[in-house]
Amino acid sequence: MFLNATQEQVRDMARAFADEVIRPVAESLDRDERFPSEIYDEMAKLGLFGIGVPENLGGPGFDTLTYAVVMEELGRGYSSIADQCGLVELISTLLVRHGTEEQQKLLPDFLSMKAKVAYCITEPEAGTDVSGIITTAVRDGAGWRLNGGKIWIHNAPVADYGFVLARTNKEAGNRGMSIFIVDLHAEGVTRGPKEHKMGQRASQVGALNFADVRLPSWALLGEENRGFHMMMSVLDKGRVGIAALAVGIGQAGLEAAVDYAGTRKQFGKQIAEFQGVQWLLADMAKDIEAARLLVYSAAMKLDRGEDATKACSMAKCFAGDMAVQRTSDAVQVFGGSGYIRGFEVERLYRDAKICQIYEGTNQIQRMIIARELMKKGARS
Ligand SMILES: Cc1cc2nc3c(=O)[nH]c(=O)nc-3n(C[C@H](O)[C@H](O)[C@H](O)COP(=O)(O)OP(=O)(O)OC[C@H]3O[C@@H](n4cnc5c(N)ncnc54)[C@H](O)[C@@H]3O)c2cc1C
Structure with missing residues (x-):
């Protein structure tokens, strides 16, 4: 449709x-x-x-x-x-x-994945509050010299290039950051060990450290001191992507739960015949569809070039919360089996949780939604 x-x-x-x-x-x-x-x-x-x-x-x-x-x-x-x-x-x-x-x-x-990439914003003291980053890039001849470190960076253990947000003007707050394309095999770059995570465990996440890394002049992406704005401007699309991924997790949980409810018998009946189980399945299906429609709506707004900030935050927030709640329901349909390693729903539940945290936590999405409402009105 x-x-x-x-x-x-x-x-x-x-x-x-x-x-x-x-x-x-x-x-x-x-x-x-x-x-x-x-x-x-x-x-x-x-x-x-x-x-x-x-x-x-x-x-x-x-x-x-x-x-x-x-x-x-x-x-x-x-x-x-x-x-x-x-x-x-x-x-x-x-x-x-x-x-x-x-x-x-x-x-x-x-x-072609010949070169693997990393998107590097987060630091130990700068998570939600990106303005707290202390990684710096200072001019050095025609190029730059990079010092600092990033944590919890997806692909850090394997990446060839990092797109690194660094401070280029200490006094200018969010208007004093720039993005650099950093060759992660350059002298002065070291990597921390791979983190062991609750879910999405095939994603390699870790730290990157930069000690006097020499960057050529071409490493600066876009305008100097506009890095914060540039990083944030692609996050609308990023949030639609994470929201869609969360819908996919929910959908996988629903499919597994429907199959199981149709085969598992207790009290001489398929558990799908019990209203308590039916309501779990129905709530899963309706919330997954609602999240999918929010994703489509946000994506279509972006494609039409409309202001999509609120739509993208609503999609990310709703879909992330939905995935956690509805994969928990999928575990419930499976009973004890759902809690055992090796059953897909157990993994889906663990995988869903990060959708409320990365690409801006869901508290921050709610703040963005409220800010947009107050700025542009309740019908915006
Ligand atoms: C698996 C994984 C992959 C990641 N990948 C990347 C990556 O590739 N690149 C990258 O740069 N980062 C990445 N991150 C980091 C991620 O973006 C941050 O974890 C996230 O932004 C939250 O920051 P924080 O963990 O420091 O939490 P904090 O900012 O310390 O927040 C802690 C809690 O306080 C809440 N909070 C903070 N400020 C407010 C406020 N003003 N109002 C209400 N609540 C607030 C938060 O919502 C949260 O619940 C990744 C993290 C993980 C776990």
Whole structure:
């Protein structure tokens, strides 16, 4: 109803890939916390990285709604893998919008996963409050010298390039930060150990440290001191991606719960015949659909070039909360089995939790929604 023929075709391709390639290995990837290079290589061949990159820059040039349906399908397969797709999308959106011709030459390597990327904002004292970052870049001849460190960075243990937010003017607050494209194999870059996480365990997360790292002049992305604004401006799209991924997690939970309720018997009946179980399934289905529609609405606003900040925050907040609540319901439908490692719903519940935390916590999404309401009115 909302998707055109091309969007349906791309969705069906991503769904088939998730069913045939991702889902069968999701449990082992979670158990082994393994970076699945072979799956990313396949995805790159199918054009599933850099979905919004225009054709003249080597991408398929799809719109945000297409990106969202792909993220849902990959998230339904295994959200760690969708997360990689989201990360490449964020970085390529930055490069398409702000990169020079020379910088954009990196895109083919990012889209083919020949080079892995990291999006580096968070520091020990600067999480939600990005204005607290203390990583600095100071001019050094024609280039720059980078000092500081980042934590909890997706891909940090494996990445080749980091898009690093650093302070370039100590007095100017959010207007004193810039983004640098950092070669993570350069002298002075060190990596912390891989973090062991509750969920999305195939995603490699860790710290990056920069000790007097020399950056060439071309490393500055976009305008000096506009980095905060640039990073935040791509987060609207990022939030739609995370919201779609969360819908995918919820959908996988619903499918597993419906199958189980139709086969598990107690008191001589399928548990699906008990109203208590039916209500769990019904609540899951209605909230997943509501979240999906919020995702579509936000994506379509972005595609029409409308102000989509509130819509993107509503989608991210609702879908993230939904995924946690409704995968908990899926565990409930499974009873004790749902609490045991090896059952998909147990992993989905763990995987869902991060959707309330990264890409701006859900408290922050609520603050954004309220701020937009007060600024633009209740019908905005
Ligand atoms: C698995 C994982 C992957 C990540 N990937 C990346 C990445 O690739 N790149 C990157 O830069 N970062 C990444 N992060 C970091 C993530 O973005 C931060 O964890 C997140 O922004 C929250 O910051 P914090 O953890 O420091 O929490 P804090 O900011 O310390 O917040 C703690 C609590 O206080 C609440 N809070 C804070 N301020 C307010 C306020 N004003 N009003 C109401 N409540 C508030 C928060 O909502 C939260 O509940 C990742 C984190 C994880 C766990």
